Amino acid sequence: MIKAGKGGAKTLTGLKFEEKVYFNGKVVARAFKKHNFYKFLEENNIDWKKIVSKKLLPDDALLVIVRETLFIIEVKYQQVAGSVDEKLQTCDFKRKQYLKLVKSLELKVEYVYVLNAWFKDPSYKDVLDYINSVNCHYKFDELPLAWLGLPSGKAK
Numbered sequence: 001m002i003k004a005g006k007g008g009a010k011t012l013t014g015l016k017f018e019e020k021v022y023f024n025g026k027v028v029a030r031a032f033k034k035h036n037f038y039k040f041l042e043e044n045n046i047d048w049k050k051i052v053s054k055k056l057l058p059d060d061a062l063l064v065i066v067r068e069t070l071f072i073i074e075v076k077y078q079q080v081a082g083s084v085d086e087k088l089q090t091c092d093f094k095r096k097q098y099l100k101l102v103k104s105l106e107l108k109v110e111y112v113y114v115l116n117a118w119f120k121d122p123s124y125k126d127v128l129d130y131i132n133s134v135n136c137h138y139k140f141d142e143l144p145l146a147w148l149g150l151p152s153g154k155a156k
Contacts, residue, residue: 021062041101044104048101059075067149069110075114076119089130095111113137
């Protein structure tokens with residue numbers, strides 16, 4: 001979910017961007033969902049099977065070109081206790097796997113969860129602290145463009 005998002009999609013869940021994100025006529029980012037991330041790797045002659053043993057499917061991946069950073073964005077919305085709790089504890093491993101995949105492209109990788117208010121409950125304090133301690137991130141309900149390093153003016 002992008003704060004102040006413009007265009008066909010106002011949220012990052014369900015990225016309706018075409019593969020490229022433009023600002024003032026220039027490509028500033030590329031967006032990938034699930035398997036499309038592997039098409040990007042293939043474009044760059046990266047054979048993921050030689051690097052990691054199992055394919056990871058990001059909810060969304062956003063390559064912010066000017067920052068040379070790949071953001072792996074996982075959206076976790078919960079209304080009742082469930083299996084998402086343990087999934088939040090996997091970000092360090094997954095971030096490192098994505099780092100291996102894009103090492104030859106010399107990209108940085110940021111792993112971020114977009115969470116709903118359910119995770120503000122005090123029972124999640126330890127897991128949220130853990131997420132930060134392993135250089136991963138979380139945001140509640142939206143993902144501000146400025147945090148991603150994207151311009152926040154009106155996109156074309």
